[in-house]
Amino acid sequence: MATRGLSLLVAVFLVHLAGIYLYYRGFLLTRLSLPDITACQGGSCTITPSHKRAVVLVIDALRFDFVSPHPPKPPSPYHHNVLVLPQELTASQPSRSFLFEMFSDPPTTTLQRLKGITTGSLPTFMEMGSNFGGSSVTEDSLVGQLRAAGKKIAFMGDDTWTTVFPDSFAPNMTFPYDSFNVEDLHTVDEGVIEHLFPLLQDKGAPWDVLIGHFLGVDHVGHRVGPDHPTMKTKLTQMDDVLRRVVDVLHDDTLLILMGDHGMDRKGDHGGDGDHETSAALWVYSKGPQLVHPKASIPSFLLSTRVFPDATVEHRHIQQIDLAPTLSLALGLPIPFNNLGTVIPELFWHDKAGKDYTRALSLNAMQVKRYLDTYRQSASGAELDKAWSELERIWRTVNFEAHTKDVEAQWLAMTMYTRNALAACRMLWAQFNVGLMRLGLILLVTGTVAATSLYFKLRALEAGWQEWTLEARRWYLSSAVGGALFGFVAYLTVSRFVKGLDFAESLLFGAAAMLSLVIIASSLPSLSNIRPSLTSMPLPLILHAAAFASNSFTVWEDHVVTYLLITSIVPNILVGFTAPTARLRLRILAFSALFAICVRLMAMSTVCREEQQPFCHVTFFASSSLPSPPAPILALSIPVALGLPWIMRRFLRISKSDKGTATLVLLGLLPAVFLLGAAFWVIEHWDSSEQFGPEWAGVLRSARTWCARVAVGLVIFFGYALWWLVPLCLEISSEAKQDGGKREVTVIGFANAFGAPYMVFWSLFLGLLYAATQLTGQVVLALAAVAILAHLEVVDSVRDVRGLEAVFASGNPSAILQADELRTPVIPLRFSEITPLALLAMHAFFATGHQAAIPSIQWKTAFVLTPTMTYPFSPLLVMLNTFGPHFLVALAVPLLALWNVPPLPQPQADIKARVDAVRAGLGVMLYHGTLLLSSAICSAWLRRHLMVWKIFAPRFMLAAVTVVVVDVAVLFGVGVGVGRVTERVSKLFAAMNPDKAKK
Template sequence: MATKGLTLLFWVFFVHLAGIYLYTRGFLLTRLALSDVNRCDDGKCTLPPTHKRAVVLIIDALRFDFLSPNPPEPISPYHHNVITLPQELTAKQPTRSFLFEMFSDPPTTTLQRLKGITTGSLPTFIDMGSNFGGSSISEDSFIGQLNAAGKKIAFMGDDTWTTVFPHSFDPNMTFPYDSFNVEDLHSVDDGVVENLFPLLEGRETSWDVAIGHFLGVDHVGHRLGPDHPTMKVKQSQMDDVLRKVVDLLDNDTLLVLLGDHGMDRKGDHGGDGDHETSAALWVYSKGPQLLHAKAAIPEHLLTTRLFPGATVPNRHIQQIDLAPTLSLLLGLPIPFNNLGTVIPELFWHDKAGKDYTRALTLNAQQIKGYLDTYRASPSGAELDSAWEQLERTWQEVNLDVKAKDQDAKWQAMTAYTREALAVCRMLWAQFNVSLIGLGLTLMLTGTIAATLLYLKLGGLQDKWEDWTSEVGRWYVASMFSGALLGFVGYITVSRYVKGLGLVECLLFGSALASSLVVIASAPPSFSGIITLRSLASIPLPLILHALVFASNSFTVWEDRVVTFLLITSIIPFARFGFTAPTSRLRNRILGFSALFALCVRLMAVSTVCREEQQPYCHVTFFASSSLPSPPPLVLWLCMPAAIALPWVIKRFLKISQSDKGSASIMLTSILPLALLLGSGYWVLEHFDSSDAFGPEMNSTLRWTRTLSARLSMGGVLFLGYALWWLVPLCLKISTGSKPDPSAPGQTKREVTVVGFANAYGAPYIIFWSLFLALLYPAIQLTGQLTLALAAVAVLAHLEVVDSVRDVQGLEAVFSSGNPSAILKPDALQSTSTSIRFSELTPLALLAVHAFFATGHQAAIPSIQWKAAFVLTPTLTYPLSPLLVTLNTLGPHFLIALAAPLLALWNVAPLPQPAADVRVRRDAARAGLGMMLYHATLLLSSAMCSAWLRRHLMVWKIFAPRFMLSALTVVAVDLAVLFGVGVGIGHVSRSASKLFAAMNPK
């Protein structure tokens, strides 16, 4: 039976889930990436090429008005009419030179835009393809089609290309340059120039497509803004480069110049603003003309728009239109996932537009095939709402194709391709600011409500369960009332707010109404809890930690920041060691504080570097940055650590003589064996992957290590927890007899209970240790050592807190004027205060520290996919995803599971039942405090991600950190619920039954 505090914790969990769900529905953009490839062995899905070769130049952040002959007012002397060659040639040669404004779908970051340019699809932050382990493009693309056709591709510039296409470019003509250093304005551009011109001058060099990606304009924008003299210098350099490229072009080479995105007025990008989504495209053919001199293109095929501030409309296309257009111009099939539409001007080679008709037909058929395949995929339900309309439009295409009216054919096919794009764009590539705002509202009100609950529980005494039962009815009623209001809102408002469905309305109404009721439920006297003393103990580490997410640099180096904050958080406890009234307390506080700090520093030795930390970070979690095997020292230490950790836990329990009963069995047999088997798996994995015993032994090693992991985790689940459930208490009870002084010559029965002083804490630490053993096989060897250090740090912190409470208790007794009160058994406990947030802060920070120390970063590439194969040699659902989740979030879950120990450790179990009520209250409050810490980090991360969604690094830094915060909150909440509901509940019931049977006086 769950404790009363569990209902409050469940409510907090519900509000967290509601806020996360609404926010992520608006912020994190997802879609399924199909790996199908458009093959054209018979040549029926392509056109004869217009050019033999192509030069594709990308000027990063080349906004359309940088090239426009009609720039907006007021004209800037720094970035308008500086790159003038495209407008000059377009005016002189209107059949060979075309200038377009392109709409680049958000997120307007280079990685996502390169995916859109080459595949013709709508990439989002999370592309759920088959390749989960990296950023390479798994979809069909223009680059992939070139490779399939046997074409040689030369590349120079931004190394993002070699990340997304790691094996696509000719190794002798590939020159990537680091793209991360925004302060470097010239190195990448100079490198492109240095390698591009010799390629164009050397006619004997064999290449088919040359790609150059310049970064200087983008970096000037980020560092200095577009209205700066340096921008004019950089754009002048680009104009000179273009003039030389045009001079070196032969008649069989097509020149394509484009920007991957634009930039806002401050020079940043990433979001969906007009200036960010506006990019330039210039196509030039020195030889064959692209547009027939007498062509009459229907107006409905030529979309135009006004650039903000401009007075003359410009020809406007979608950026993804480049993928099908360039593919067909070079005689290649259109990429399978393409949603773009071919550009009419580039296919109107005759007066009647026959080539355009053929190109548009191939284009429409390709999009229809893609949508049919997507519809049949596991994510096909996303198209349900629009599928009927898409099918009707396709039927119109079929009818119009048979008609004689050529214009009707073009109009029907264009309508279908654009409608398909509009449907998919609505699903995949738009921020939903409304849902983001609703999610942030719930996170904010939920955090405020949880804070008030935490303070309220601290002010309540033995009547807290009655108060919880009373207000619980109001919370439930408010949730149902809020859901009803949400339903009314769905009926009346949802039609005006994109993405606001019935589920969203019900969740928002229910969570918001109950949060407001919690905030308003405090009695008038509640404000008295907030005293000058409480204001003096503001959780400064939490505030500093939350502020980290406002800076990309601090977020990148969060692992170092957390180490500093963690060491700092123990200083308030260590200072008691110098003023404690007894030498024993002084030694305990200073000694265990030093042990805690030592464990933290040793954990910090384990590092995994994220890309942005280079070259200032050195990998120690693995043998090297390119060798994903454990360091030799770790191989030597892992087995001794697995044996030593249970012994260390036993030594800590021995301080209170609570290493008896089930603790003796667990810590001397089950736990050491489980840890050894968990380490043995990874030792054998190392020997297997390195072929240490030859390839003929690989199958044996695979079978052996799989068996080791299964025995380890299975033994903990089915043997360890079963034994703990049957015999949870760590007590030794003996009976004897002694003379009865009240009756000479007679004896009376005497019961001796050993381990009584830690009757709650010892069983729970065994419960906690079993999860540590369950987590052990899912963590690689270096991570196992850091987990062992984290376990020792938790125990050291518990002893420090316990000793500090003793000091505070002694000080309170001596200052009361009644020193004899110290002789009472529960004197120190009765005078000490309840759980303080400062006591929880080191554990919360330790959880984040353990995450980093076990080889993780707030970046997708740091996910340790090896964990998926611990229990099975192949990918198996749901085991493999669960193991990866355990590997990633397990450290957070483990440390959060230890939070209730602050309420249990060395707490006297008498008098009953008052002690039991107090323990359950403090345990619930400790768990709530841990949830509150991580919820505050989530709120800060979400706010910063939403506010900085146009930042250069939003999809590389801020969004992944928000994802980690959201997953961490879920893991921490579940850990607290598991600990309070199962761990505390079972220990409390078992202890109450025992004490009732003993009926102590």
């Protein structure tokens, strides 16, 4: 049941959504894909192929140092010098074998890398999201050129290829396998091997290009990391496969081995770290020599790089260079959208490099043709800043083409293609400033509206329900009127805002007018509120200001810990001056418990690349071993069983551990927590093969059912029980000795609102528990204790302030009046909300997350199912990532309900509802302010070197966090608070409160 104030929260939520959408549309642009296709007659845009056929083997996540002859120091026994065939043949046959390190443009996800390899084009930041549900490639590509030339493509392995290139492979030579089952280390690789060698050994097999995509190395990385014996086993298998391939390879076939991306130290990828963007490429020709033995390739054509922690330079190329290189090597035109540059080593067939000159000329002309077409498109103005320099270099290319200085010609053409690449990399970091400004306007007005509404509810007290009903009509009318205004604006001035379409005009008009009406309707009642310097939300101000610095943003996990501890200092000061010994002890003891929980949570860390070498991973066993630390394994079961007991002890303080609380905290939650912990303990046994590989199927089935039973218990039993019988009371009655009316005893009366809501909240904790890895489960337990400790501190501080107010009134005897249970009423303060808002961020970092793509814990996609299953797998990843925010935001209404007695009625019911709305509005305001600051700083620093590495991911985190927190508040206030207050008011309305023992 929704409370009467839910419409106010919905209005703020809708403004947040509109602001996020418009800013997102301007800040996170997508690349314009031109539909043109390179076509030529009689080979005018290609060269004579060096090989008739090609075998392309992709070992997913094959990082360069996995095949490098000079790995970093000290070398790892698990992934260095294990796959050694490429370095052996490169050393023994230097004219036929070449080993490269490739730079893979971020995002380093498989789908985007396959697009780059086959089209030669660049991805954009937001394209990573399509990795879970990729769409087909519509632009010109190597695969498309092969089909246009009548070539047949055989394929086996990662089914991402068949997703992006549907109907492109020969039907009787296509064998796709599920690409997202990271739990399975062998099925895909064994399937590739099963179908690869029969096609290679059959001389009459009708394929021209054979593509095999192995997934085992990537899955081992995700599951146990690169520094694990399983990785050595997998790389040894790949080395054996390569040796067999070379043995049966025909002389007219070119062999290409590559990684689509690398992996970080713990085996994950997706971001732009050095280890993630580093991929290996090995090219081998068993027949024709690739480079003439007496040829000398100029050094300016051969860029080199030293791999991190290594000491020897190696040949370095761009991964998108593969598209023009393979196209020309196979006698095909270069894909139209290509921005790569041909690799010299594959075209230096004679001493003078004539084939290379021809290949590079075709490459430069293709890039020029692409840029000219892009220049004439609707987005062509984006090239304005770089166009004059590109034209100047092109004139040099034309001039040098008429001279005999071939090296100058090579240099000029290479400079043109590389400058074009650099310009386009900057081009697709461009922004639609107009849409960004509209989004910022909504975020600013939305923040002001939430602030004014927060204070308005404080000022209203009585009569807030009538005002809410009236405000609801205003909000609806203003949104409709604003949409009409947006329609008029679209017809008149939309041409001045680039990219603003009809729907966005309506959206901006409706949201802007709604914000203004909220502000206007709230201002008249704010005249009596006098903010002071001590009431300023300093932690929020400092937190928001931190986003202006890339250093503070990188180290936000430490900043949040400091601010969180600082936020409880005012309560501690109150504790020292409390008028009674009991209140002093309660405030100081529970504050200490809160601080201890926060510090213990801070011991759990994961490190983003920018924090190295000053950060040490403790969430996992090590930075390269994504398994739980040994102390966490030992603590997992005691914590799972002890947390419900601790929660019940908190309820026992107010004697509200009765009714539904007993069933949930003594029966349901221990079972749910134990099953959630058991899942990850068994997963660790399975991943580390402690019982041998023959137990893998049994362990997989056992942990799957542990998770399913845990989730099922919460959803189908826990929430059903709570909905039917939410109250945590024990009611008894007995007849008086004089034979008069019966006397009713209510145990748990003082916390009649808070206890059932806490049970409601704890059920979501049970859901989140199963989706969180073992270290994160301990962190969640500490966060739960910290929340309950903070509630007790707030309750005691309010008692202190109530006593002070009574004694200051000159009528101390008022506190003894039976009908004044809290005299006077102490309003909710923003400083009471701030620690919980900070605790949400603290829990996010402590559960193994950072504002960086590589921290996403993909393992959680397979908690309920052994394979990628929609929609459960993506939802589980989202639950794992943003569950801490949802959990803490869901607890915020407890600030209004904890230890609040339900008498007198109906005033107590009304006060509980309005305070819950204010509490929810306060946490929405906190995170909304962080979003506004992140958006402003990202817009201001959009040309900063670290914009895509630091500021853009932090804005995305802030945007999703706001949506998650807003939804949590709406769910908590609308369902939790609504149901609790409804049942409590019905119960006590049916009783005679004057005869109830309290």
